[in-house]
Amino acid sequence: MKRYQYILLIILAVYSSSCRKINIAPPNIIQNDAVFTTPSGIQAYMSRLYSELPIEDFRYSPDMGLNFFWIIKPTPAVTGEALSRDQTGATAENWGDWHWDVWGGNYATIHDCNYFIKTLPTYASNFTPDQVKAWTAEAYFVRAMTYFALVKRFGGVPITTDVLNYVIGSDPTPLKIPRSSEKAVWDQIQSDLDYAIANLPAVNADFGDGSRANKYVAAAFESRAMLYAGSIAKYNTITLFDAQKNQLCGIPAADATAYFQKAYDAAKMLDGVYSLYLKAWSATDKTAQYQNFVNLFSDASSPESIFVREYNYPNSVHGYDAYNVPRQLIGPNGYSSEVNPTLNFVEMFDGIPKNSDGTIQNLDATGHYKLFTNTMDLFANAEPRLRATVIFPGDVFKNQNIEIRRGIYTGGVTGGISPLIPPGSRSQYPTSTIVSAADITSNTNNPYKLPDGTSLLPAGASGIFTADQTCAISGFSVRKWLDPNLATAQVLENNETQTWIEIRYGEVLLNRAEAGMELANAGQGSTFSADAFSIINQIRSRAGASPSLSAGSMTIDTIRKERRKELAFENKTWWDLRRWRIIDKEQNGTIYRILMPFYAAQAGKYFFDARTDERNDVYTADPKWYYEQIPGGAITKSPNLVQNPGY
Amino acid sequence: MKKLIYYIAMGLVIFAASSCGKVDNYPAPGSTLSGSVTDEGTGQTVQTEVGSRGTRIELLETSYSANPVPIYLESMEDGTYRDTKMFDATYKAIPQGAFVPLIVTDASGNTLSDSSRSFVLKGTAVENFKVQPFLRITWVSKPVFNSDSSVTVQVKISRGTNSADYQLPITDVNLYVCNTQYADENNFDPRFSVLTAYSASQTSSLLSSTLTITTPHGVLPQDVYFRVSARINAGLDEYNYSTPQSAKYP
Structure with missing residues (x-):
């Protein structure tokens, strides 16, 4: 009997101790105390904010979105800067394939910023006042950049500067924030960046290498954002109002001048702090000018780099060289x-011979092809910046002669070679007088015997292969960003760590010139256009461009053209064409042009044929893409979101 | 014992079978809405393109919600539309396309005029809309096959509206050559189609005379369709179209 009493006692003892309340924080969620008490905790938080920063870097393409590794439909192939075998026409950003939700992802980043701004003051005693001030300003900076990424795609979006939390079972109605007017979002970006400018130090105390924001980084991006806003106010024609008459798409034209002025002032803040990269430059030496422009993109100590994104193997890598x-x-x-x-x-x-209409002069006065001993002869006087941006057929890269040849012309050459196809024709090249190669195997297996007895492969080592388009399909290959010191064995996907320069002083100067020219055009005084003229000349002089411009002939188009040349292949041009609202005019049933080098067997010389893309890929940009489609899932969650026009 | 197992098994079978008995408590939508968008000047349907850049009918199901998420019916190429899987409800319909919008707002978002239409769909409904297209493109003659194997077409472009806001310059006139009748801005043979952008000063001569367009040299495919489009910069810059014209080599 006593035994039962013991057993009962044990059971009771077990039961009573089992009722102890377990009131500990869930160990799988990192708590504020772990983050907001040490500088390394803050650094971890910052590292997340900066890695979420939505910038169009080496890992961006309109097709695959931000922060994706596989870049086979690259941004330059939707702007007209380049052709890519995988991109066959104009496109909007393709949300369906995005692996990072541009709407939900950006709002998660905004939430992270708001949470940081709200929580840090509670833990301020752990840090110096300067640290708290600067870190808070960095969160404002990241928030501004994130709203910038949203507004340039969608127009007005919901604005929240508070931490939104959904408690399960509660009424979600207050979380369904409607879209603000587009102007309100731009003004939010401006006020966040103004806060960052006022509260950030000149050099970031944690990382002074440009990978984290400082006062001038915020100012540089303010010049970019405000120029964007001014362009929308001036050039946008698509409008959308909600039932409360908030203008969700478009900004009143009267606001353009104020935005351009803000862009100009912000750009001016960087005067004397950063400078154009001129380390290897020489006023008289074109090769030095070329080398200088090449080095600009790889010199870690460049005084031109303002804000960069760094990569680190194997945590954060890209494959730019492998693809390009x-x-x-x-x-x-x-x-x-x-x-x-x-x-x-x-x-x-x-610097290249041109006809009066600006097209390349590849024919002589009698209408026959000009003949060249080397393919590089046509580009002998090309602008050094162009040579540092584009690999010409026959130029040297990684100590190799980059051989680009469409085929061998076997027809007669006496009296000159007439154009292979009539001008403007989009038909295929004749096969009777041209030997070409479908792919690299058929190229190496079918050397053509030249009249002098030597043999030559029909296509160059870098193309053009007519069936396998893994080659220079336009007759050129990109040079910008390529690393000449990367061993071929290391030219792999997910292997590279070359730094991406997101904003450099060259762009800030061009922002200033463009904003200045817009202000001058709006009657704000000729000092603005004089300033723009001096900037364009600085940029052109560094580029080795000639001839120099005359002040009177400069228009807004001169500045835009200079910008497109300077910032080509830096994923900026697409957004420029969009904010100028001209991409639907440029890509209006457009087939881009290519330059095909041929070797004339009987003449022993090269000639070039300029024609439209052999693939006949037509680019037609839809004006409704200026305001992208709000993802359907976002509207399902919050039916207060009004869709943009035309979707 | 064996009996018990049988009972349990039988119980499970009944349980499993009855758990599948739920049916959807809504019948599938089966009502039909059809109609057309016609030019109020000529009485003919407004030619358009297939897809999101052609005519479409925005439908707001006002009997469901005061602020519904809109649904869209995309029109067929000839300007007619039909949907046989609609719910019975009260709808507000707003046709959109290359014609004078039915709801006009000013620069501050105030509605100036609203000729959208509400209707009740019960079983079937036919809703025809009369609009003023920006431009009308009519054939002057059949396509002519030239001796050098090119083809010449002649069309006449005129304005479809007197509204002062839409007397805008004609920016583009395109001749599409296509191997199906569905020739439009996204669907044409780029080798033979002729896409021409015009400056504002050329609009008056485009409107006052017959326009002749000849395809580039090169032998066309045997059976082809020709279609001409034109547009002004209004709204989303959509095109007005001629009817597709089929042609065979003589």
């Missing part, structure tokens, strides 16, 4: 040649 080296330098896991600059792009530059 010329075919003959292809890396061990393939790809190559995704960005092939169009002839339209090359023709924007000076």
Whole structure:
């Protein structure tokens, strides 16, 4: 009997101790105390904010979105700067394939910023006042950048500067915030950046290398954002109002001048702090000018880099070289040649022979092809900046002659070679007088015997291969950003760590010139246009461009053209064409032009044929893309969101 | 014992079978809405393109919610539309396309005029809308096959509206050559189609005379369709179209 009493006692003892309340924080969620008490905790938080920063870097493409590794439909292939075998027409950003939700993802970043701004003051005693001030300002900076990424895509979006929390079972109605007017979002960006400018130090105390924001980084981006807003106010024609008459798409035209002035003032703040990169430059030496422009993109100590994104193997990597080296330098896991600059792009530059209409002069006065001993002869006087941006057929890269040849012309040459196809024709080249190669195997297996007895492969080592388009399909290959010191064995996807320069002083100067010209055009005084003129000359002089401009002939188009040349292949041009509201005019049933080098067997010389893209890929940009489609899932969650026009 | 197992098994079978008995408590939508968008000047349907850049009918199901998420019916190429899977409800319909909008707002978002239409769908409804297209493109003659294998077409472009806001310059006139009748801005043979952008000063001569367009040299495919489009910069810059015209080599 006593035994039962013991058992009962034990059971009771077990039961009573089992009722102890477990009131501990869930160990799988990192608590404020772990983050907001030490500088390393703050650094971890910052690292997340900055990695979420929505910038169009090496890992962005309109097709795959932000922070994605596989960049085979690169941004330059939707702007007209280049052709890519995988991009066959104009496009809007393709949300369906995005692996990061542009709407929910950006709002998560905004939530992270708001949470930081709200929570840090509670833990301020752990840090110096300067630290608290600067870190808070960095959160404002990231929030501004995130709203910038949203407003340039969608127009007015919901604004929240408070931490929103959904408690399960509670009424979600207060969380369904409607869209603000587009102007309100731009003004929010401006006020956040103004806060960052006022509260950030000149050099970031944690990382002074440009990978974290300082006062001038915020000012540089303010010049970009305000120029964008001013352009929308001036050039946008699509409007949308909600039932309360908030203008969700478009800004009243009367506000343009104030935004341009703000852009101008913000850009001016960087005067004397950063400078154009001129370390290897020489006023008289074109090769030095070329090398200087090449080095600009890889010199970690460049005084021109303002804000950069750094990569680190193996945590955060990209594969720019793997996707973009010329075919003959292809890396061990393939790809190559995704960005092939169009002839339209090359023709924007000076230093190449041109006809009166600006097209390249590849024919002589009698209408026959000009003949060249080397393919580089046509580009002998090309602007150094162009040579640092684009690999010409026959130029040297990684100590190799980059051989680009469409085929061998076997027809007669006496009296000159007439154009292979009539001018403007979009038909295929004749096969009777041209030997070409479908792919690299058929190229190497079918050398053509020249009249002098030597043999020559029909296509160059970097193309053009007519069936396998992994080659320079436009006759050019991209040079900008390529690393000449990267061993071919290392030209791999997910392997590179070259730093992305998101904003450099060259862009800030061009922002200032454009805003200044817009102000001058709006009657704000000729000092603005004089300033713009001096800036454009600085940029052109560094580029080695000639001839120099005359002040009187400068228009807003001069500045835009200079900007497109300077910032090409830096993922900026697409957004420029969009804010100027001209991409639907440029891509209006457009087939881009290419330049095909041929070897004339009987003459022993090269000639170039300028024609439209052999693939006949037509680019037609839809004006409704200026305001992108709000993801359907976001509207399902919050039916207060009004969809943009035309979707 | 065995009996018990049988009972349990039988119980499980009944349980499993009855758990599948739920049916959707709403019948599938089966009502039909059809109609057309016609030019109030000519009485003919307004030609358009298939897809999101053509005519579409915005429908607001006002009997469901005061502020419903809109649904859209995209029109067929000839300007007619039909949907046989609609719910019976009260709708507000707003046709959208390359014609004078039915709801006009000013620069501050105030509604100046609203000729959208509410209707009740019960079983079937036919809703025809009369609009003023920006431009009318009519054939002057059949396509002519030239001796050099090119083809010449002649069309006449005129304005479809007197509204002062839409007397805008004609920016583009395109001749599409296509191997199906669905020739439009996204669907044409780029080798033979002729896409031309015009400056504002050329509009008056475009409107006052017959426009002749000849395809570039090169032998066209055997059976082809021709279609001409034109547009002004209004709204989302959508095109007005001629009827597709089929042609065979003589």
